[in-house]
Each structure stands twice: as structure tokens, then as C-alpha cells.
Amino acid sequence: METRELGVAVIGAGRIGSLRARLAAGHPAVRFLAVSDLDAGKAARLAKTAGAGCSSGDNDEVIGHPRVNAVIVSTSEHEHLAPVMRALELGKPVLVEKPIALTLEDADRIIAKAGETGTPLHVGYAQRFKRRYLSAKDQIREGRLGEITALAGRACNTRAQGIEILRRSATATPVVDVLTYWVDVAGWFLEGVRPREVTARGHGTVFRAAGFDVNDGTFALITYENGAVVSLGVYFALPAHAPQLGMGVRIEVYGTEGALILNDDHTDELLVTNKPIPHAYIPGLEFGTAFLSSSTPGNWHLGDYWGPVADESRVWLDHLSRGRPCPMATAADARRTLEITLAIEESARTGKSMRLAG
Numbered sequence: 459m460e461t462r463e464l465g466v467a468v469i470g471a472g473r474i475g476s477l478r479a480r481l482a483a484g485h486p487a488v489r490f491l492a493v494s495d496l497d498a499g500k501a502a503r504l505a506k507t508a509g510a511g512c513s514s515g516d517n518d519e520v521i522g523h524p525r526v527n528a529v530i531v532s533t534s535e536h537e538h539l540a541p542v543m544r545a546l547e548l549g550k551p552v553l554v555e556k557p558i559a560l561t562l563e564d565a566d567r568i569i570a571k572a573g574e575t576g577t578p579l580h581v582g583y584a585q586r587f588k589r590r591y592l593s594a595k596d597q598i599r600e601g602r603l604g605e606i607t608a609l610a611g612r613a614c615n616t617r618a619q620g621i622e623i624l625r626r627s628a629t630a631t632p633v634v635d636v637l638t639y640w641v642d643v644a645g646w647f648l649e650g651v652r653p654r655e656v657t658a659r660g661h662g663t664v665f666r667a668a669g670f671d672v673n674d675g676t677f678a679l680i681t682y683e684n685g686a687v688v689s690l691g692v693y694f695a696l697p698a699h700a701p702q703l704g705m706g707v708r709i710e711v712y713g714t715e716g717a718l719i720l721n722d723d724h725t726d727e728l729l730v731t732n733k734p735i736p737h738a739y740i741p742g743l744e745f746g747t748a749f750l751s752s753s754t755p756g757n758w759h760l761g762d763y764w765g766p767v768a769d770e771s772r773v774w775l776d777h778l779s780r781g782r783p784c785p786m787a788t789a790a791d792a793r794r795t796l797e798i799t800l801a802i803e804e805s806a807r808t809g810k811s812m813r814l815a816g
């Protein structure tokens with residue numbers, strides 16, 4: 459099979475951008491890597507670790523670099539738009555982290571630019587690539603569930619991680635930034651069926667006491683055009699010392715021919731030790747007890763990264779270099795998901811049900 463050589467720019471040298479850069483550097487089709495960050499020093503440090511040939515504090519410089527023909531945007535949630543638009547203007551395929559944007563207007567600008575320039579864009583809903591959800595999707599595709607009529611899901615995490623996200627992007631609420639993974643998965647499982655209405659309620663005091671006007675817990679009911687009912691909830695204010703290194707999740711899918719029960723709470727993998735266990739996402743936070751593989755993006759072993767972000771990055775690079783299939787969220791999927799999560803927040807705020815354009 460023919461392989462197209464890739465030059466990859468990674469914009470945002472934070473936690474996920476650093477992973478993406480190191481993963482891209484290890485992909486056989488990648489011959490050039492460039493990184494940028496608002497903080498040029500951070501970009502330079504990542505360039506050194508990942509072996510990038512160029513680093514900058516100026517995003518446009520690396521996006522426009524003549525050797526770059528693919529762009530990963532891993533900036534903070536409210537900073538996705540400008541680098542995504544720049545890459546699309548230059549016709550360079552984009553992988554942008556979830557959520558695609560924080561407003562529908564920005565998502566629409568991205569979709570319009572991608573259409574106008576004929577540039578592919580995928581969105582990093584990496585949880586699709588956790589093996590249990592990929593194989594669930596496969597069973598659904600094979601028809602073993604029949605028609606999906608109901609789905610229930612719940613994600614939880616600690617207040618320490620919630621506050622870490624809100625400090626970075628105050629409007630990236632647990633619904634818009636985290637429940638979004640499971641709204642995406644529900645939409646992926648129900649592929650081809652449009653969501654119609656959202657009703658949600660939320661409550662919370664923990665984040666408000668910390669200065670963020672955000673609910674600790676929000677639970678939503680989404681109805682689809684075929685009558686399917688989807689109940690999704692998020693609780694993000696567990697005590698900081700809860701043994702989560704990332705999200706705990708439970709998803710149940712019910713269809714006319716079968717059901718899937720996906721217990722993703724990691725309670726079956728417990729590490730207890732007298733030595734400090736570092737939290738991969740929150741610098742300085744240490745535990746004595748941890749649910750082992752609960753780190754949401756994955757984990758390192760002997761210099762290789764294992765887990766959903768590793769598989770997703772490889773799939774995207776394989777897609778660009780060798781034309782392999784790419785079951786990542788499309789811009790349209792991500793826009794629909796954003797519409798639902800914003801409607802969940804609005805319904806929780808007003809107490810009213812929200813109709814969706816879908």
C-alpha cells in the first residue's frame with residue numbers, strides 16, 4: 459500500500475498536545491514535526507522531548523510551515539477556533555480536540571471553512587477508541603442489538619479534575635467538556651437517527667463555592683426521532699482523594715434484539731500502595747489507592763503510550779498516510795454533540811425542554 463509522507467504541526471503543548479506530538483513522532487509516515495504554544499518556552503521544551511524540527515510561540519508560523527501537511531489542534535477549549543481556521547484556509551487536514559468549539563456559531567464557521575476548502579476535519583472524541591466502545595459499536599453494526607430503543611449512561615470524576623478544567627476554560631463545563639464524550643458515543647451508537655429534544659436538571663454547591671457557576675451534577679433525557687430515549691448524567695465533584703485517575707463510566711444500551719452493559723468504572727482494577735501514585739492530569743496530586751487504568755487518555759509503558767488517545771492518533775495518521783478508514787467523529791457529529799450539550803445546560807438552567815435542530 460502506498461504511504462503518503464506527513465509533516466505534522468501540533469498546536470498547544472499542554473497535556474494532550476504533548477501526547478499527540480510524541481505519538482505523531484513515533485508514527486512511521488511522519489517525517490517532520492512542528493509544535494507551537496502561546497508559551498514559546500513550553501513549545502521549545504516539547505520540541506526537544508518529541509524530537510520536533512521546529513517550535514514557535516506563533517501558531518501561524520508552524521501551521522504555514524512548508525513541510526507541514528496535517529495539523530493537530532490541542533489548545534484549551536476556548537482557543538480552538540483560530541488555529542483550526544488557519545489550517546483549513548491552507549487546506550491542511552485537521553484533528554481538533556473535543557469539543558469542536560464552545561458555541562454553535564464557531565462550529566458553523568469551522569464546518570463552512572472545511573466545506574469551502576474541501577479540507578477534512580476530525581474531532582478527538584478519543585473514548586470511541588477504548589476497546590469496549592469500539593467492540594460495542596461493532597456488535598451494534600452487526601445487528602446484535604436490533605433497533606436501539608434506550609440508552610443510559612453516567613460519568614463521574616473528582617472535583618480536583620473539574621476545577622483543573624474550569625481554571626483553563628471557565629465555560630468548558632462538565633457537560634460541555636466531559637459528558638460530551640458520552641453524548642458523542644450515544645450518537646455514534648444511534649448513527650443515522652436524529653436527536654429531537656433535551657430535558658435536563660442540574661444541581662451543585664462544590665464548584666460554586668470554588669468560584670465557578672457550574673453544577674456538580676447534571677442529568678439529561680434526550681429523545682430521538684424514532685422514539686429512542688437516552689438518559690445521560692455527569693457528576694464531577696467527587697472528593698479530590700477519590701481513587702479516580704480519570705473518568706468512571708457506566709453505559710447500558712438496550713435494543714429490540716439485545717443489550718450491552720459496559721462497566722467502565724475501573725473498580726475491578728485496584729492499586730493500594732505505601733508509595734505515592736501520581737495523577738497523570740493534575741501535577742502534584744498523589745494517591746495511595748487508585749483505580750488502575752482509569753486515566754482517561756491512557757498510560758505510558760516503556761516509552762510507549764497505550765490507550766484511547768494513542769489508538770485514535772494512530773488511526774488518524776494511518777487515514778491520512780494510507781487511506782485507512784477513520785471512525786473518528788466528523789465535524790457534523792461534533793456539531794450535533796455540541797448542540798445537545800449546550801441544550802442540556804440551557805434546559806438545566808431554565809427548567810424548560812429544548813427542541814433540537816439535530
Ligand SMILES: NC(=O)c1ccc[n+]([C@@H]2O[C@H](COP(=O)([O-])OP(=O)(O)OC[C@H]3O[C@@H](n4cnc5c(N)ncnc54)[C@H](O)[C@@H]3O)[C@@H](O)[C@H]2O)c1
Nearest residue numbers: 470471472473474495496532533534535537555556584755
Ligand atoms: N482526548 C482526551 O483524552 C482529552 C483529555 C483531556 C483534554 N482533552 C482536550 O484537549 C484539549 C487540551 O487539553 P489539555 O488537558 O491538554 O490542556 P492543557 O491546559 O494541559 O494544555 C493546553 C495548552 O494550550 C496552550 N494554548 C492555549 N491557547 C493557545 C493558543 N491560542 N495558541 C497556542 N497554544 C495555546 C496552553 O498554553 C497550554 O499549553 C482540550 O480541548 C481538552 O478538552 C482531551
